[in-house]
Structure formats: structure tokens, C-alpha cells
Amino acid sequence: MENFFNLVPLIVVLPAIGLLINLFAGKYLGEKGVSIVAVGASASAFFVSVLLWIALVDTGYKAAVVDMPLLDGWIRIPSAGVDFPWQFRVDTLSVTMMLVVTGVGSLIHIYSIGYMHGDQRFPRFFVYLNLFLVFMLTLVSGNNYLMMFVGWEGVGLCSYLLIGFWFDKPKGEGWKNSEAARKAFIANRIGDFGVIIAMLLTFWTFGTLDYYKPHEEPIHAVAHAAEAEEPVFAPEVETEAEAEAALAPVSPLGVFNQAHLWLEEGGHRVDFGLFTMSLKGTLTVITLLFLLGATGKSAQIPLFVWLPDAMAGPTPVSALIHAATMVTAGVYMMVRSNVLFHAADVTSFVVTIIGATTALMAGFIAMGQWDIKKVLAYSTVSQLGFMVAAVGVGAYSAAMFHLVTHAFFKALLFLGAGSVIHGVEHGHHHALEHSHGTHHDAEPFDAQDMRNMGGLSRRMPITYWTYLFGTLALAGIIPFAGFWSKDEILLDSLKLGTEQGRLDGYIGFALLLVAAAFTAFYMSRQLAMVFWGKPRSEAANQASESGLPMTIPLMALAVLSAIGGFLNIPDGFPLLGSLFGVHELTSWLEHSVVYAHAGSFNLLMATIAVVVALGAMYVGRLIYNDRVLLAVRRDPLETDPRTSRAFALANAKLYWDEFYFKYIIWPFRDAAYWLAEKLDWAFWHDFVHERIIYGSFRRATDLLSGPIDRGIIDRAFNDVGVGIRAAAARLRTVQTGFVRTYALGVLFGAVLVMFIILFPVIRELLGM
Amino acid sequence: MEAPEVATELYVLLSAILFILGTLGVLLRRNAILVFMSIELMLNAANLALAAFARQWGNLDGQLLIFFVMTIAAAEVAIGLALIVAIFRSKKSINIDELHLFKN
Numbered sequence: 001m002e003n004f005f006n007l008v009p010l011i012v013v014l015p016a017i018g019l020l021i022n023l024f025a026g027k028y029l030g031e032k033g034v035s036i037v038a039v040g041a042s043a044s045a046f047f048v049s050v051l052l053w054i055a056l057v058d059t060g061y062k063a064a065v066v067d068m069p070l071l072d073g074w075i076r077i078p079s080a081g082v083d084f085p086w087q088f089r090v091d092t093l094s095v096t097m098m099l100v101v102t103g104v105g106s107l108i109h110i111y112s113i114g115y116m117h118g119d120q121r122f123p124r125f126f127v128y129l130n131l132f133l134v135f136m137l138t139l140v141s142g143n144n145y146l147m148m149f150v151g152w153e154g155v156g157l158c159s160y161l162l163i164g165f166w167f168d169k170p171k172g173e174g175w176k177n178s179e180a181a182r183k184a185f186i187a188n189r190i191g192d193f194g195v196i197i198a199m200l201l202t203f204w205t206f207g208t209l210d211y212y213k214p215h216e217e218p219i220h221a222v223a224h225a226a227e228a229e230e231p232v233f234a235p236e237v238e239t240e241a242e243a244e245a246a247l248a249p250v251s252p253l254g255v256f257n258q259a260h261l262w263l264e265e266g267g268h269r270v271d272f273g274l275f276t277m278s279l280k281g282t283l284t285v286i287t288l289l290f291l292l293g294a295t296g297k298s299a300q301i302p303l304f305v306w307l308p309d310a311m312a313g314p315t316p317v318s319a320l321i322h323a324a325t326m327v328t329a330g331v332y333m334m335v336r337s338n339v340l341f342h343a344a345d346v347t348s349f350v351v352t353i354i355g356a357t358t359a360l361m362a363g364f365i366a367m368g369q370w371d372i373k374k375v376l377a378y379s380t381v382s383q384l385g386f387m388v389a390a391v392g393v394g395a396y397s398a399a400m401f402h403l404v405t406h407a408f409f410k411a412l413l414f415l416g417a418g419s420v421i422h423g424v425e426h427g428h429h430h431a432l433e434h435s436h437g438t439h440h441d442a443e444p445f446d447a448q449d450m451r452n453m454g455g456l457s458r459r460m461p462i463t464y465w466t467y468l469f470g471t472l473a474l475a476g477i478i479p480f481a482g483f484w485s486k487d488e489i490l491l492d493s494l495k496l497g498t499e500q501g502r503l504d505g506y507i508g509f510a511l512l513l514v515a516a517a518f519t520a521f522y523m524s525r526q527l528a529m530v531f532w533g534k535p536r537s538e539a540a541n542q543a544s545e546s547g548l549p550m551t552i553p554l555m556a557l558a559v560l561s562a563i564g565g566f567l568n569i570p571d572g573f574p575l576l577g578s579l580f581g582v583h584e585l586t587s588w589l590e591h592s593v594v595y596a597h598a599g600s601f602n603l604l605m606a607t608i609a610v611v612v613a614l615g616a617m618y619v620g621r622l623i624y625n626d627r628v629l630l631a632v633r634r635d636p637l638e639t640d641p642r643t644s645r646a647f648a649l650a651n652a653k654l655y656w657d658e659f660y661f662k663y664i665i666w667p668f669r670d671a672a673y674w675l676a677e678k679l680d681w682a683f684w685h686d687f688v689h690e691r692i693i694y695g696s697f698r699r700a701t702d703l704l705s706g707p708i709d710r711g712i713i714d715r716a717f718n719d720v721g722v723g724i725r726a727a728a729a730r731l732r733t734v735q736t737g738f739v740r741t742y743a744l745g746v747l748f749g750a751v752l753v754m755f756i757i758l759f760p761v762i763r764e765l766l767g768m
Numbered sequence: 769m770e771a772p773e774v775a776t777e778l779y780v781l782l783s784a785i786l787f788i789l790g791t792l793g794v795l796l797r798r799n800a801i802l803v804f805m806s807i808e809l810m811l812n813a814a815n816l817a818l819a820a821f822a823r824q825w826g827n828l829d830g831q832l833l834i835f836f837v838m839t840i841a842a843a844e845v846a847i848g849l850a851l852i853v854a855i856f857r858s859k860k861s862i863n864i865d866e867l868h869l870f871k872n
Contacts, residue, residue: 737868739803743794 004055005064008088011045011052011098011137018042019130026123035113038126042109042133046102052095061591063091065143065214075146084209089143091592096400096585097140097332100407104324105133107553111415112316114549115422125165125314132158136325140332144209145199145255148333152195152297155326160185162321163313180309187306191296191330198289202255205270205282211336212254218594219260256339256594259283263343283340287347290337291354298330298384300358305656307381311373315418318373323380323414324407331387331403338396338595352392352493352504356511359385361654363518367525368650370635371448372417375526379474380410382515386489389508395492397568397586397596402485404585405564409473409481412557416467419546419554420530421447423460427543435538445539450526454629455535459543462551464531466558471527473561475520476613478606479576484565486516487609488599491570495599513612520613524620533626570601779820786813800852800862804845811841 018041026034056062066088068074074086088094109129116125135158139151164181168174203209212218253261262268262279269276277285294300299307310322321327334341334351341347359382366378383406390399425447446452457464473480476487490512496505535541545551568585569577583598590596628636637647649655734745755762786809793806815834822830856862 739864739867740795740798747791747795 002055002059002064004051005066005090007048007051008064008066008090008141009068010048011102011141012134014045014048015041015130015133015137019127019134022123022127022130026127029123031113031117031122034123034126035109038130039106039109039113041130042102042106045133045137046099046106049095049098049102052090053099056090056092056095061092061588063089063212063217063592065089065212081207084144084146086147087143087210087214088141089211090141092588092590093332093336093400093592094140096404096589098137100404101133101136101140101325104407104411104557105129105136105320107556108316108320108324108411108415111319111418111550111553112314114547115316115418116314121165125162128158128161128165129316129320132162132321132326136329139329143211145202145211146209148336149192149195149199152293152329152333153192155321155329156185156188156192156297159188159310159321159326162317163310165313165317177312180306180312184306184310187303188296191293191303194289194292194296195333198286198293201282201286201289204272205279205286206253206255206258208253208255208258210254211256213252216254216257218592219257220590220594256337259339259343260594280343284344284346287337287341287344288350290333290340291347291351294330294334294388295354296330297333298327298388299381300330300354300385300388301361304358304362304381305660308374308377308653311371311377315373315414315421318377319411319414319418322377323410327380327384328387328403328407331384331391331399334388334391335396335400335593338391338593341391342394342595348392348394349502349504350392352389352508355385355387355389355392356493356508356515357385358382359389359515360511360518361385363515363522365650365653366522367518368635368637368647368652370450370651371446372420372450372453372526372530373414373448375450375522376410376413376417379413379519379522380406382519383410383474385515386486386512389493389512390489393489393493393496393505393508394595395489395597395599396593397589398485398488398492398599400589400593400596401568401585402482402489404567405473405481405485405561408557408564409470409561412466412470412554412561413474415550415554415557416463416470419460419463419550420453420456420467420543422546422550423456423463423543424453424539427459427541428539430542430544431538445537447539450529451634452537453530453535453540454533454537454626455531456540456543457531459535459540460545462545462554466551466554467531468527469558469561471523473564475523475617476516476609477617478610479562479565481561481564483606483610484568484570487606488568488570490516490609491599491602491605494605513609516609517612517616520616521620524617525624528621528624528626529629533629536630570599572601776820776824780817783813783817783820786810786816798863798865800855800864800867803864804848804852808841808845811837 018037021037022029022034029037055064068086068088071086075082075084077083109126112125112129116122119125132155135151135154137151139148139155142148142151160181163184164178166174167178167181169177199209259279268279270279270282292303296303307322307327311318313322341351362378362381362385366375366382369375369378383402387399387402387406390396390402428445428447469480473482476483490509493505493508493512496502497509498505535543566576566580569580569582571577571582573582586596586598623636635647637643638651652658790806790808790810790813793809794803797803797806815837818830818834818837822828852862855867859866
């Protein structure tokens with residue numbers, strides 16, 4: 001089964017083939033053909049991932065590095081010691097990501113068939129989706145940072161293309177969509193800048209960008225990171241790798257093992273030419289820059305602002321790219337770099353604070369949104385904050401665990417929201433047909449506004465039940481998926497505080513616990529506003545359930561949301577542990593994530609988390625009861641004087657955009673104007689170019705052309721000409737036209753010649 | 769018996785007189801034929817001087833040169849008279865003062 005490893009290029013090639021077919025033949029295939037090609041490409045990539053999984057299990061989780069056929073020597077400059085092969089890395093971490101990306105991706109492909117039905121650019125949508133898979137799988141499967149970055153940029157491009165997919169919607173809607181797309185792209189570019197610099201520094205420090213060289217095993221510390229601050233090494237490390245090290249020309253070790261060995265030796269300094277820096281300091285800088293990239297891609301403070309706007313894209317896109325897969329790329333990158341992050345204490349502190357703050361802040365904003373997708377968008381930002389905070393506290397397997405479960409239930413929630421929007425829009429059209437000619441026609445209707453919904457549980461039962469599963473998973477109710485992963489993150493951060501006395505552990509725990517309460521609250525609010533009670537609009541009253549292509553993925557994801565948590569049951573949990581095994585995901589990940597460690601079950605912690613979640617849901621249910629919603633037709637928190645100010649703050653998204661405009665974008669624009677007008681135009685153009693260069697040149701040429709050229713040279717030539725002309729005018733009179741005059745001239749000439757010839761004779765005769 | 773010697777100076781004097789007469793003829797006469805004849809006169813004045821000097825020095829070079837001059841004079845007459853006839857035909861006049869086509 002080791003041969004299965006050689007299949008790994010297919011996971012990139014298959015979606016690429018799918019997209020090429022749809023790109024060139026999509027017009028002629030019809031919706032059905034396009035769907036078969038796209039879903040087939042995605043599903044076969046999933047199948048390959050499963051084969052890789054089997055192969056990994058079969059070979060004892062030994063990571064494999066596979067060269068891309070034909071393209072292995074991708075960038076290779078031997079004389080400069082630069083070698084970036086396009087190698088695939090099949091290890092437990094990358095296969096986890098592949099399974100999530102292709103699995104959830106395939107379900108969302110199927111869903112999109114129903115959701116995008118009738119769209120005029122149906123083939124293009126699937127081309128983009130397959131292109132996204134190509135890049136996302138390149139991102140997670142590469143064996144070096146450069147391949148990851150290629151995928152990183154590619155998914156950014158797909159995100160841009162898909163957010164702005166409906167760029168031509170009428171009434172300014174399309175304009176807003178394309179602006180959201182640009183915002184996402186630019187915010188991500190800022191993060192990408194960090195990744196580029198971090199990669200350059202990594203290459204400078206380690207001489208390679210490979211995670212691990214082929215045939216190199218990750219060096220594991222004997223003791224788990226949580227138990228020993230300074231890792232101790234196993235005695236039998238890497239004789240094989242060291243033997244190869246002697247042969248290989250440059251950088252015999254990959255980045256992580258090299259970092260490991262140097263940290264173990266201690267005292268290694270990195271030479272930057274002008275100065276040297278300790279390895280720890282360098283790693284801190286590198287990881288902080290990687291963190292900047294992660295805040296862009298994974299929507300953390302300060303670059304998260306693009307993600308809520310990205311909901312302008314079609315809902316399957318929000319589910320696939322902006323909830324389940326692409327936005328987790330930053331978390332994946334940090335987990336992949338866990339050796340570096342583990343070594344950089346300062347960065348870990350910053351990561352924890354950023355993650356936890358983002359989780360809390362986004363949860364707060366989510367409570368004040370009316371748009372069904374905006375709530376989920378901020379929820380995604382918040383949950384990504386959980387993952388990032390988990391990385392910060394060193395709970396790398398918990399971060400991956402939450403990444404996986406979140407992919408299940410957030411994809412489910414987005415798809416459910418898409419189904420709701422679809423249903424309400426249908427209801428709206430239905431209602432319009434029945435009340436044709438009345439005032440309904442002119443009224444603008446927002447199918448995404450939760451205030452227009454209510455009572456959908458009866459109209460859309462499948463959507464409702466699956467949505468309920470997603471909600472419970474997200475809120476962290478036992479035994480749904482979110483409970484296990486969130487609990488592990490909370491416990492790990494608290495343990496970092498209690499066991500190692502680290503302040504960021506306590507801060508992270510406190511912020512995340514409040515964020516978890518917010519999560520439960522806004523989800524129960526959403527359930528109440530969308531599904532419970534009585535319909536608050538005619539459209540909601542006549543909404544209809546979506547078709548099978550949309551509901552089948554919903555049901556599949558609902559099952560995954562319900563049982564996804566059993567992947568990683570903590571030890572000490574009664575019954576389930578013996579049923580599903582303990583720490584399955586962690587022990588699986590341990591083979592590739594050096595600092596992965598398992599969390600143990602803590603009854604008190606779990607009870608607190610569940611009680612907080614249930615309490616928050618109950619409070620939400622109390623506030624958003626049907627009577628109040630129907631009576632005020634507004635938000636109860638908005639009208640209540642005690643909470644109206646906080647609600648307004650949340651509803652205005654804490655003024656992040658306004659803050660950025662006021663303190664960054666407008667000053668930046670003003671500075672740009674100033675530079676353009678004063679520096680460039682007034683100083684550079686008017687003064688330097690016009691006055692100094694052009695002016696002095698002008699004066700010099702004036703001097704040359706005026707007095708010197710015209711005054712001296714021209715005058716000289718002209719005067720010669722005038723003189724010649726005057727002389728010629730006089731000489732001309734000699735030409736009388738009379739032959740005899742000429743004859744006389746000849747005579748005089750002859751006499752003169754004679755005289756000259758005879759002059760000596762004459763002189764002699766005269767005796768002179 | 770030798771013929772009485774005539775001094776070379778007299779020949780040269782006659783030659784000079786003939787030459788001056790020829791020159792005056794060229795400069796003063798308006799009739800092209802007369803100008804032409806004056807030129808012949810000047811040529812023959814030169815011939816006379818050549819012959820006189822040749823006799824003076826007993827050298828045949830001068831007399832040889834006379835033959836060349838006479839040959840050229842004959843060719844000149846042939847061309848010159850033909851020109852005059854042609855000019856007379858077109859202008860009905862051989863007054864050389866009227867021959868100034870290039871001037872105006």
C-alpha cells in the first residue's frame with residue numbers, strides 16, 4: 001500500500017483536469033455535465049485522500065515525500081544553494097487537511113448544484129470551485145513553505161474571484177460585491193507580505209524552506225511539551241538523516257529538525273551581515289511575521305475586516321472558502337510550524353492574546369447582526385480566534401481538532417443559511433405572484449434579514465433539524481462536535497495558566513469562556529429569529545424546503561457535526577472513550593506535529609462550559625421569544641434601554657471599518673495626496689524638474705543659441721555671404737555682353753601675362 | 769650671292785605693327801567677318817615673328833610651328849565662317865554687338 005503515496009499528485013491534478021474540462025467545454029456540457037465533471041473531480045480527490053489515509057495507517061504513520069512528476073526540480077539554482085522542489089508531503093497533518101478539504105468540499109460541490117441552478121455563469125462557478133481545490137490542496141500538501149505560499153496566494157485569488165462572483169448585480173449590489181472582493185484581496189495582501197518576509201528570513205536562517213527533507217523523521221521530544229519546558233531528546237535520533245547530511249551539498253536538514261537541533265545545542269546565532277541575532281530572537285521575528293499572514297488569511301485582529309464583507313459571495317463559497325477551509329489555512333500554517341512557534345515564547349503570548357481577543361470581539365459583534373450570513377461570518381471569525389488561541393497556548397492538536405469540527409458544523413450552518421435564503425426568496429416570489437399589483441411590488445425585500453423570517457421550522461423541516469445540529473455543535477453542547485474541541489482548548493489554556501503560571505493562559509481562558517457564552521447566545525438568538533415562533537413576513541410564510549442536492553449535504557454534515565467530536569475523546573471520559581478510543585486524532589497527529597499533546601477530561605471544566613452554553617442559550621431564548629419579536633418587529637435588545645447602547649455598538653460592528661478609515665485609510669490617502677501634490681508635483685516636478693533641470697538647461701541653451709550661435713557663428717557666416725554677394729554684384733557689371741569688351745579683357749590679360757613673363761628682361765634692360 | 773641682309777628687328781617691328789593692327793581690328797570693328805580677318809592678321813603677325821626668329825637662329829622649330837598655326841587658322845576659318853553664316857541666318861545680322869543672348 002506504500003504505492004498509494006505515489007497517487008498524491010492526483011489530488012492536485014484531478015481538480016485541475018476538472019476545471020480545464022469545464023473551462024473549455026463547460027458551455028456545451030449543460031448544467032448536468034458541468035456538475036458531473038466538477039463533483040467527480042472533487043469526489044475522486046477525496047477518494048485519493050482516503051487512499052492516502054489508508055496507506056499512512058498501513059505504513060505505521062511514516063510520512064512520505066513524493067515528487068511531482070515532471071516538475072520535481074521546480075526552482076533549482078545549484079550554484080546559489082537554492083532548491084525548492086515541488087514535493088508533496090503525505091503525513092498525518094496534511095492528510096487530515098486533505099480529507100477535510102476534499103470531503104467538505106465535495107459535499108459543498110453537490111450543494112452548489114442546487115444552489116447555483118439557473119445561474120447564467122453556472123460553469124464558471126464550478127471552474128472557480130475546482131480551481132480553489134487545486135490551490136487549497138497545493139497549500140496543505142506541499143513539503144515546503146514556498147509550495148504552501150503558492151497555494152496560499154492561489155486560494156486568495158479564488159476567494160477574490162468568488163466573493164465578486166455576482167459583480168454585475170443590478171442596483172449597486174454588484175458594485176458592493178466587487179468592493180468586498182477587493183477588500184478581501186487587499187487585506188490578505190497585507191498578511192501575505194508578512195509571510196513573504198517570514199519565508200525569506202527562514203531561508204536565510206536555515207538555508208532551505210523544506211519542512212523535512214525526504215527520509216527525515218520529525219525529531220520528537222521524549223517528554224511532552226506540556227510536561228517539560230525544555231525538550232529532552234531521544235537518544236536514537238536520526239542516524240540515517242545525519243548520514244545523508246554528510247552527503248547532501250546544502251542544508252541537510254529540514255527547517256524544523258534543524259531548528260530543533262540548534263535549540264538543543266543552544267547558543268546558535270543567526271548572521272544578518274550587519275548584526276547577529278540569537279536563534280530564539282530570529283524565530284520570534286519569523287513567527288510574528290507568519291502570525292501577520294495568519295491574521296490576514298484566518299481573519300484575526302487586525303486584518304479580519306474582510307471576512308464579514310466576503311459574505312457577498314454565493315453561500316456555498318462562504319461555506320467552503322470562508323468558513324471550512326481557506327480561512328483555516330493560517331491555523332494550518334501555524335500548526336505546521338509548531339516547532340518554531342513552540343520556541344518563540346513572545347509570539348505564543350501574542351498569538352494567544354490575538355486569538356482570544358478576536359474570539360470575544362467577533363462573538364460580541366455577532367450578537368448585534370440581523371443578516372443571517374453576517375452572524376455566521378462573525379461566528380467564523382470568533383471560532384478561528386479559538387483555534388489561533390489554541391495555537392498560542394501550545395494546544396496544537398486541539399487547534400486542529402477544532403479546525404476539523406468547525407469545518408463540519410460551520411459548513412453545515414452556512415449551507416443551512418443558504419437553504420433558508422433560497423427558501424425565503426422562493427417564498428417571496430410566490431407571495432409576489434399572489435398579490436400581484438399591490439404595494440408589495442415596490443417594497444425592497446432582504447431575504448437575508450432575520451427580521452423578515454420566523455417560523456421556518458415548519459416550512460423547512462430538514463433545514464431546521466440540520467441547522468439545530470449545527471447550532472448545538474457550535475454552541476458546545478455535549479455530545480456534539482464543538483463541545484469536545486472547544487472544551488479541549490479551554491482546558492489547555494487554563495492548564496497553561498495553572499501549571500506553568502503563564503498569564504496568557506489565564507487571560508486566554510477568561511476571554512474564550514466569555515466568547516463561548518456569546519456563541520451560545522447569538523446562535524439561540526438566530527434559531528429563535530429564523531426558525532421558531534410565527535412568520536414575520538409573507539415570504540417566510542410561503543417559504544419552501546430546498547431540493548435534494550441541497551438537503552443531502554446538509555444531512556451528511558449534520559451527522560458529522562453530531563459525531564465529529566468522537567475523533568478525539570479525552571482520557572478519563574466515561575464510556576465513550578472505550579467505544580471510540582482515546583485521543584485518536586491527537587495520537588494520529590503526533591506523528592507529524594511534534595508538540596501535539598493530548599488533553600485529559602476535566603469534569604468541572606466540562607460542566608462549566610456546558611452550563612455556560614446552555615445558560616446563554618436559555619437567556620437568548622427568553623429574550624427572543626415570539627411574543628416580543630412579533631410585538632416590536634425589531635430587536636428586543638435594541639429597544640431595551642439597558643442594552644440598547646451595547647447593541648448599537650455590536651450592530652455597528654464596533655466601528656472597526658470606520659476606525660480603519662479614519663486612522664489608516666484616510667490618513668494614508670491624505671499622505672498619498674500630499675506626496676503626490678507637494679512632493680511629487682510641487683517639489684519634484686515644479687521645482688526640481690521644471691525650475692532646476694529644465695530651467696537651467698533652458699538658460700544654457702538660450703545662451704548657446706542666442707548670443708553664441710546666432711550672435712557669433714550665424715553672424716560670421718551671414719556676413720561672409722553678404723560680402724560675397726556685394727562683391728559679386730559689382731563684379732557682375734563686368735559682364736557687359738559685348739564681345740569686344742571681352743576681347744579687350746583678353747588683350748589686357750595677355751599683356752599682363754607677357755609683362756610678368758618678361759619682367760626680368762625688362763628689369764635688366766632698364767638696368768635695375 | 770647672298771641677298772642683302774634685312775635686320776631681324778625690322779621683321780619683328782613689322783610683325784608688331786601687323787599684330788597691333790589686327791588687335792585694333794578685333795577691338796574696334798563690329799562686322800564679324802572683319803573681326804575674323806583681323807584675327808587672321810594677328811595670327812600671321814605671329815607667324816612672321818616666328819619665321820624671323822627662326823631665320824635669325826637657323827633653327828627650324830619656329831618654321832615648323834608656323835605650319836601648325838596655319839593649320840589651326842585654316843580649321844578656325846572653316847568653323848568660324850560656318851558659325852557666321854549660321855548666325856546671319858538666324859539673326860539677319862553679323863554685328864557682334866548684337867550677339868549678347870546670355871546677357872539678357
